[in-house]
Amino acid sequence: MSSNNPNGFKSVLVTGGGGYVGSALVPDLLKRGYHVTVVDVFWYGRDVFDDCNGHPDLERIEMDIRDGGRLKQALRGVDAVIHLACISNDPSFELDPTLGKSINYDAFAGLLQGSIDQGVRRFIYASSSSIYGVKEDPDVREDAEPQPLTDYSKFKLDCERDLLAHSGVNGMERVIVRPSTVCGYAPRLRLDLTVNILTIHALVNHKIRIFGGKQLRPNLHIKDMVRAYHTFLEAPGAKIDREAFNVGFQNRSVEDIARLVRDTLADPTIELEYTPSNDNRSYHVNSEKVKRVLGFETRYTIENAIQDIADAYRRGLIKDPLTNPVYSNIKRMQQLGAK
Ligand SMILES: NC(=O)c1ccc[n+]([C@@H]2O[C@H](COP(=O)([O-])OP(=O)(O)OC[C@H]3O[C@@H](n4cnc5c(N)ncnc54)[C@H](O)[C@@H]3O)[C@@H](O)[C@H]2O)c1
Numbered sequence: 387m388s389s390n391n392p393n394g395f396k397s398v399l400v401t402g403g404g405g406y407v408g409s410a411l412v413p414d415l416l417k418r419g420y421h422v423t424v425v426d427v428f429w430y431g432r433d434v435f436d437d438c439n440g441h442p443d444l445e446r447i448e449m450d451i452r453d454g455g456r457l458k459q460a461l462r463g464v465d466a467v468i469h470l471a472c473i474s475n476d477p478s479f480e481l482d483p484t485l486g487k488s489i490n491y492d493a494f495a496g497l498l499q500g501s502i503d504q505g506v507r508r509f510i511y512a513s514s515s516s517i518y519g520v521k522e523d524p525d526v527r528e529d530a531e532p533q534p535l536t537d538y539s540k541f542k543l544d545c546e547r548d549l550l551a552h553s554g555v556n557g558m559e560r561v562i563v564r565p566s567t568v569c570g571y572a573p574r575l576r577l578d579l580t581v582n583i584l585t586i587h588a589l590v591n592h593k594i595r596i597f598g599g600k601q602l603r604p605n606l607h608i609k610d611m612v613r614a615y616h617t618f619l620e621a622p623g624a625k626i627d628r629e630a631f632n633v634g635f636q637n638r639s640v641e642d643i644a645r646l647v648r649d650t651l652a653d654p655t656i657e658l659e660y661t662p663s664n665d666n667r668s669y670h671v672n673s674e675k676v677k678r679v680l681g682f683e684t685r686y687t688i689e690n691a692i693q694d695i696a697d698a699y700r701r702g703l704i705k706d707p708l709t710n711p712v713y714s715n716i717k718r719m720q721q722l723g724a725k
Contacts, residue, residue: 387443389419392620395465395507399423401451401497402471407512409434409574411468411612416441418616425449425460426471429722430712434574452488454496461504466619468510469497475578478715479538485725491541498552508559509549510618515564515604515632515671517543524637525672528564528630550628559627561618566604566634566671568611570691571698577713581605581643581688585695586707588647588656598663599641604634604671607686617682625679634671635684643688650692 389396396419403412403424415422416438423445424435438444449456451471461467472490473479479486501509518526519533534540546562569581577586580603584594606614614633618626638646641658648656676682698704704713711717 387419391420393465393507393623395420395619397421397423397464398466398468398619399425399461399464399506400468400470401425402469404428404432404434404574405430405470405474406572406574406576407568407608407611408470410572410608411615412444413438414612414616416443419443421445423447423460423464425451425457429718429724430574437573451497452493454500457497458500458504461500461506464501464504464506466508466510467497467501467506468512468615468619469494470512472512473538473715473719475715476536476538478719479536481716481719482724483537486537487541490538491544494545494548498549502552502554502556502558505556506558508561508619508623510615511545511549511560511562513542513546513562513564513630514539515566515634515669517546517564518669518671520669524670526632526670527672528632528675546630559623561626561628562630563614563618564630564632564671565611565614566606566632568606568608569688570608570686571694571703572608575695575698575704575713576715577704577707578715580640581647581691582695584640584644584647585651585692586699586704588651588653589696589699590708592653592655593657593659594644594647595659595661596641596644597661599639599644599660600668601640602637602668602670603640603643604637604669605643605688605691606633606635607684607688607691609686609690610635610684613685614676614682617676617680621680629679631676631680632671632673633676633682634673636688637670638688646688647692650689651696
């Protein structure tokens with residue numbers, strides 16, 4: 387089977403494809419007929435693509451993106467890169483800031499140059515809506531002044547800037563994606579993200595601890611995250627080249643999300659326990675641009691994400707959710723002594 391991509395892209399390389407987003411995205415790319423190369427150190431397990439085992443269009447390369455020589459080889463013949471590989475939250479970045487910078491920032495230059503040298507036609511960069519920092523404005527659009535509050539967010543922004551400033555890109559189209567916090571079930575599940583963690587605590591402990599609660603958080607269902615990457619692969623170059631897009635949905639307070647969890651699970655015995663917090667930082671994004679320019683609209687809700695996780699838990703697909711380090715980036719990196 388061959389993809390029907392309107393730009394003629396047939397081969398996609400996904401860095402970090404063995405992570406939470408990648409584990410949902412890669413099987414979907416295969417379904418749509420792409421040849422997919424996954425480049426990953428597979429910190430969260432080599433079994434994430436067990437359902438795709440033997441797929442003729444799946445190439446798994448266990449390697450570190452900091453290995454520029456091997457990376458260049460992997461990029462040969464690739465039409466589009468989706469760059470997800472990352473130490474992907476603040477606490478795990480801060481475990482070892484030197485390691486964090488080497489992966490999240492230093493390796494970016496090599497990946498970018500390698501992509502240009504190998505004639506990659508489109509480069510899709512997974513940045514984050516956290517580059518905006520905390521804003522009073524309830525509608526943070528793409529042209530808002532970025533105010534990253536942590537090194538994780540600062541290096542996301544630095545990569546964005548390097549991507550846009552790079553000269554001699556040989557016609558390679560570059561697009562920046564700033565997703566909100568993703569939620570819902572995927573083969574490599576993260577339970578260190580707001581909706582997912584509240585849901586699993588409700589399921590296992592029948593209790594949700596809420597710190598503060600008034601803080602707003604933008605959310606995005608993982609299936610919409612995957613759909614968004616398809617949109618960025620299929621969009622005409624003129625609409626996305628050198629553009630940044632927020633991709634978010636449902637700005638909700640943590641307290642609201644906790645109530646949604648209780649209501650969606652239809653279990654009135656779930657207790658909501660409030661602890662005051664000084665951290666009342668709210669993050670809100672406006673994602674009208676991706677709708678206006680590319681016609682992308684979300685289809686899935688926070689309730690869908692809660693239900694999907696509950697179904698997976700009840701089917702025994704989430705083993706020891708509160709103690710198994712594989713569900714928590716920081717715990718898993720501590721366990722591995724990642725270098
Ligand atoms: N999940 C979210 O809520 C969210 C929100 C905004 C942005 N993002 C961004 O989207 C991307 C994917 O997020 P995720 O939740 O899937 O993260 P994840 O941590 O689940 O996955 C990251 C993957 O990168 C791999 N990796 C890390 N360092 C590597 C290296 N040096 N070489 C090769 N592979 C390496 C890991 O093994 C892992 O499989 C990240 O860039 C993240 O910053 C995610």
